Amino acid sequence: MSARPTALLCDDSRALRMLAARQLEDCGFDVVGEAGNGEEAVSQFLKLKPAVVLLDLVMPKCDGKRALREILAHDDQARVVILSSLGAQADIEECLRLGARSYLQKPIDPDVMARVLHETIA
Numbered sequence: 001m002s003a004r005p006t007a008l009l010c011d012d013s014r015a016l017r018m019l020a021a022r023q024l025e026d027c028g029f030d031v032v033g034e035a036g037n038g039e040e041a042v043s044q045f046l047k048l049k050p051a052v053v054l055l056d057l058v059m060p061k062c063d064g065k066r067a068l069r070e071i072l073a074h075d076d077q078a079r080v081v082i083l084s085s086l087g088a089q090a091d092i093e094e095c096l097r098l099g100a101r102s103y104l105q106k107p108i109d110p111d112v113m114a115r116v117l118h119e120t121i122a
Contacts, residue, residue, distance in 0.1 A: 005051035005121050006032045010041035010067070011083060012059045020054065020108060027114035038062025042070045045078065051121050054104070057084040057091055065095060072099045079120050083108070 007029040011017050014036065021031045033048045035041040039061045045053055053071065057064035064082060071078050082095045085106040092103050101120045104113055 004028055004030045006030050008033045008035065008044055008048055008050040008053045010035040010054060010059065011056040012036050016106065023108065023110045023113055027110065027117065029117065038064060038067035041067045045071050046074060051079065052117055053078065053080045054083055055080050057082055058086065065091065065098070068095055068098055068100055081116060081120055
């Protein structure tokens with residue numbers, strides 16, 4: 001039996017992290033870590049080396065774009081999927097140019113999340 005892919009969940013909303021963690025587990029991922037701000041996201045990524053990172057754009061201490069840059073500076077093959085409820089097209093496009101693999105709009109549709117994440121790690 002093969003191991004399930006791992007995920008790091010980064011969002012400043014604890015409620016969203018709890019809901020998304022259940023959704024991730026249901027679609028075949030093991031949530032190995034969570035972060036409530038951008039600094040924690042980078043630290044947890046370096047410590048855990050997950051298969052995929054779900055990274056909110058708007059977080060305290062270090063926003064998602066800066067955290068994305070730092071993660072990719074450490075590992076240019078990191079698979080990062082941006083999360084945002086704001087949906088600012090310019091920010092999304094910038095993150096994709098920087099190296100994010102995809103984008104998910106909050107609230108997250110579980111079926112869309114499963115498809116996007118499995119495509120991201122394929």
